[in-house]
Amino acid sequence: MSWVNGVDNSPYGLHNLPYGIFVHGRRSGSVGVRVGDFVLDLAALEERGLLDTSGTMRSETLNAFMALGRSRWEAVRARIVEVLTDEFYQAAVERMLISVDDVTMRLPFAVADYVDFYSSEHHASNVGKIFRPGQPPLTPNWKHLPIGYHGRAGTVVVSGTPVVRPSGQRKAPDEPAPTFGPSTRLDIEAEIGFVVGTPTEIGDRVSVDDARDHVFGVVLLNDWSARDIQAWEYVPLGPFLGKSFATSISAWVVPFAALDAARVQAPVQDPATLDYLRESDRSGIDINMAVSWNGSVVSRPPASTLYWTPAQQLAHMTVNGASLRTGDLFASGTVSGPNRAEAGSFLELSWGGSEPIKLDDGETRTFLLDGDTVVISATAPGPNGTIVGFGEVTGTIGAACP
Amino acid sequence: MSWVNGVDNSPYGLHNLPYGIFVHGRRSGSVGVRVGDFVLDLAALEERGLLDTSGTMRSETLNAFMALGRSRWEAVRARIVEVLTDEFYQAAVERMLISVDDVTMRLPFAVADYVDFYSSEHHASNVGKIFRPGQPPLTPNWKHLPIGYHGRAGTVVVSGTPVVRPSGQRKAPDEPAPTFGPSTRLDIEAEIGFVVGTPTEIGDRVSVDDARDHVFGVVLLNDWSARDIQAWEYVPLGPFLGKSFATSISAWVVPFAALDAARVQAPVQDPATLDYLRESDRSGIDINMAVSWNGSVVSRPPASTLYWTPAQQLAHMTVNGASLRTGDLFASGTVSGPNRAEAGSFLELSWGGSEPIKLDDGETRTFLLDGDTVVISATAPGPNGTIVGFGEVTGTIGAACP
Numbered sequence: 001m002s003w004v005n006g007v008d009n010s011p012y013g014l015h016n017l018p019y020g021i022f023v024h025g026r027r028s029g030s031v032g033v034r035v036g037d038f039v040l041d042l043a044a045l046e047e048r049g050l051l052d053t054s055g056t057m058r059s060e061t062l063n064a065f066m067a068l069g070r071s072r073w074e075a076v077r078a079r080i081v082e083v084l085t086d087e088f089y090q091a092a093v094e095r096m097l098i099s100v101d102d103v104t105m106r107l108p109f110a111v112a113d114y115v116d117f118y119s120s121e122h123h124a125s126n127v128g129k130i131f132r133p134g135q136p137p138l139t140p141n142w143k144h145l146p147i148g149y150h151g152r153a154g155t156v157v158v159s160g161t162p163v164v165r166p167s168g169q170r171k172a173p174d175e176p177a178p179t180f181g182p183s184t185r186l187d188i189e190a191e192i193g194f195v196v197g198t199p200t201e202i203g204d205r206v207s208v209d210d211a212r213d214h215v216f217g218v219v220l221l222n223d224w225s226a227r228d229i230q231a232w233e234y235v236p237l238g239p240f241l242g243k244s245f246a247t248s249i250s251a252w253v254v255p256f257a258a259l260d261a262a263r264v265q266a267p268v269q270d271p272a273t274l275d276y277l278r279e280s281d282r283s284g285i286d287i288n289m290a291v292s293w294n295g296s297v298v299s300r301p302p303a304s305t306l307y308w309t310p311a312q313q314l315a316h317m318t319v320n321g322a323s324l325r326t327g328d329l330f331a332s333g334t335v336s337g338p339n340r341a342e343a344g345s346f347l348e349l350s351w352g353g354s355e356p357i358k359l360d361d362g363e364t365r366t367f368l369l370d371g372d373t374v375v376i377s378a379t380a381p382g383p384n385g386t387i388v389g390f391g392e393v394t395g396t397i398g399a400a401c402p
Numbered sequence: 403m404s405w406v407n408g409v410d411n412s413p414y415g416l417h418n419l420p421y422g423i424f425v426h427g428r429r430s431g432s433v434g435v436r437v438g439d440f441v442l443d444l445a446a447l448e449e450r451g452l453l454d455t456s457g458t459m460r461s462e463t464l465n466a467f468m469a470l471g472r473s474r475w476e477a478v479r480a481r482i483v484e485v486l487t488d489e490f491y492q493a494a495v496e497r498m499l500i501s502v503d504d505v506t507m508r509l510p511f512a513v514a515d516y517v518d519f520y521s522s523e524h525h526a527s528n529v530g531k532i533f534r535p536g537q538p539p540l541t542p543n544w545k546h547l548p549i550g551y552h553g554r555a556g557t558v559v560v561s562g563t564p565v566v567r568p569s570g571q572r573k574a575p576d577e578p579a580p581t582f583g584p585s586t587r588l589d590i591e592a593e594i595g596f597v598v599g600t601p602t603e604i605g606d607r608v609s610v611d612d613a614r615d616h617v618f619g620v621v622l623l624n625d626w627s628a629r630d631i632q633a634w635e636y637v638p639l640g641p642f643l644g645k646s647f648a649t650s651i652s653a654w655v656v657p658f659a660a661l662d663a664a665r666v667q668a669p670v671q672d673p674a675t676l677d678y679l680r681e682s683d684r685s686g687i688d689i690n691m692a693v694s695w696n697g698s699v700v701s702r703p704p705a706s707t708l709y710w711t712p713a714q715q716l717a718h719m720t721v722n723g724a725s726l727r728t729g730d731l732f733a734s735g736t737v738s739g740p741n742r743a744e745a746g747s748f749l750e751l752s753w754g755g756s757e758p759i760k761l762d763d764g765e766t767r768t769f770l771l772d773g774d775t776v777v778i779s780a781t782a783p784g785p786n787g788t789i790v791g792f793g794e795v796t797g798t799i800g801a802a803c804p
Contacts, residue, residue: 166722238640320568
């Protein structure tokens with residue numbers, strides 16, 4: 001199909017075409033699209049008159065492009081396929097392909113508001129059993145609404161950014177008073193993040209059937225979590241410093257439209273939801289994640305098991321009239337499947353720290369040690385037997401500041 | 403002192419000089435400073451060579467100016483005092499004064515992250531007594547750390563913006579299932595907001611003694627709250643849609659430096675806090691607020707009673723290495739004094755809706771009705787018997803969207 005070598009069987013073939021911000025040599029950032037093992041410089045493509053994005057490609061963020069809206073996203077996507085397929089363009093466009101090994105990827109978009117949901121029933125149940133043994137694992141509201149809260153947008157960082165171990169207050173139930181120090185229960189949360197392109201006005205609602213008009217694309221997200229800090233602080237107003245030190249996202253934003261073939265039946269919802277959460281064509285997304293800890297794959301969380309879909313999250317988030325801005329990021333919450341080896345946090349994998357996890361090199365872990373590296377990667381089924389690659393979101397833990 | 407008529411006895415005298423973004427006629431926004439009943443056009447002042455702010459005055463936000471840092475804020479403030487005092491400048495500068503009645507004020511800064519604290523012991527105790535009768539009113543962590551959470555930055559609006567009644571899910575304890583509809587317990591929260599100017603890098607902490615290097619100024623804030631939506635959603639991850647539909651702030655940002663004379667002893671903290679929260683010169687700010695409901699003053703919340711100071715909030719918010727951005731907004735949480743008539747929310751003033759509040763016109767209220775207007779105003783003591791005015795934050799409730 002494509003004149004680019006080896007692209008047709010790549011997870012970054014023409015069925016995917018994720019966008020990112022890359023830096024090459026001494027130039028400032030530009031929008032690029034990943035094609036196989038190359039980055040196509042879309043700013044160069046536009047400057048040569050071969051693409052029309054209203055001048056949004058020479059930019060340090062995807063925001064201006066994302067703000068153009070769905071019909072323009074579709075037109076640009078179709079045009080990129082055209083220039084990569086029609087040999088008429090090959091001689092000109094070939095020179096705009098740069099090896100992915102020669103570029104540095106930046107945070108792909110300026111994050112407006114960041115909302116984290118709690119959409120995995122298995123994760124919420126596990127957490128309930130670990131923290132509140134003997135009580136019903138799910139809170140009474142859990143099956144009626146997608147629980148969510150706002151996180152810190154200013155500390156969302158791109159994959160590869162080092163993560164400094166946070167310090168803070170923590171108090172075990174049997175201790176008389178809190179103490180201060182580096183977190184001793186540093187954890188991950190393997191999540192899917194949804195990126196808003198088309199904004200809304202304050203007072204508007206986004207119908208549960210209109211998500212595609214607003215969601216530009218999807219990233220992998222690791223919501224690093226200090227469980228000891230979180231446990232002491234979170235009653236009654238929710239997680240704060242236990243989460244706000246860093247949230248890592250993958251560098252490539254997979255277009256929402258590239259995931260049509262990955263649509264699958266989402267779990268049946270019982271009890272039935274209120275009308276504003278009822279989709280006319282309910283579907284989850286079959287994204288298969290892998291969590292690697294110092295090179296050992298310790299979990300394979302399946303996003304298809306999420307109880308609440310992105311369309312429901314978006315409808316809920318705006319049902320009170322809250323506006324959307326281009327660059328809003330909302331995430332699934334930790335993705336955990338029904339089996340232990342499908343859990344998206346070390347809290348669950350080690351069952352509250354009580355059952356250490358064995359790595360391939362024979363070492364064991366419960367929570368993260370300094371120097372540890374976590375890589376979350378994912379794929380989804382594409383059309384005609386293809387695979388959609390998400391790249392990865394990775395981070396290495398640095399020692400706490402003194 | 404000043405050649406501007408009537409300014410010396412004004413709450414907007416040279417001891418105050420709050421900044422805002424104004425629009426006059428068909429021009430776009432500029433930075434202005436309030437002087438008595440006038441706005442001084444600082445963009446015009448700079449363009450005539452009478453002020454040097456590195457070109458940050460012709461702007462739709464204060465952010466570029468705020469990012470210059472404390473020494474530049476101080477130099478600009480001193481220079482504004484100079485041109486308003488020295489008659490040498492009178493003829494030139496007089497023409498740059500515009501009546502406040504002839505301008506429209508905009509949101510003064512682009513909000514980066516918005517964090518809301520819960521710093522009033524009286525408020526937290528009242529809420530505990532109303533919602534959890536028979537239990538200890540404060541959670542075990544309350545006196546050890548300033549509890550806070552992230553709010554929605556994208557729905558922070560300037561004073562005067564209409565507030566649409568939010569709809570959402572709510573469920574009374576005696577109801578079998580949640581229902582959907584307009585909030586029936588729409589409330590206010592009278593707060594003080596602190597605006598960050600100087601940013602930090604991820605991994606850095608702001609010492610409890612360095613708040614002045616980062617806090618540019620202070621606004622009044624009304625964190626509109628739908629109590630019925632909040633009560634059903636907030637366990638376990640905190641408030642979300644009950645708050646995210648609108649947060650109003652005053653149009654004028656009072657410089658932190660203008661509040662030196664308003665520094666007062668803050669409440670003694672017992673138990674003693676951990677070291678990172680211990681100020682070498684602990685002080686609160688004596689800001690006296692008034693809450694007016696359809697013209698009747700129903701409460702006078704005293705910010706001097708806040709248990710946690712802005713310096714402690716800032717030190718806590720960054721102790722885990724979370725970075726600050728120019729435009730970050732962090733708020734005190736509802737300000738309530740020890741007496742009922744000093745409470746900063748209608749939830750408290752009506753004691754959970756059980757004791758209606760009588761307005762001057764004979765009407766009674768528990769929560770907000772469509773068409774109601776709430777005005778929060780405030781003053782603080784200035785130097786030499788002057789008064790520092792904050793202006794007001796106002797909003798009128800519009801009917802819920804169908």
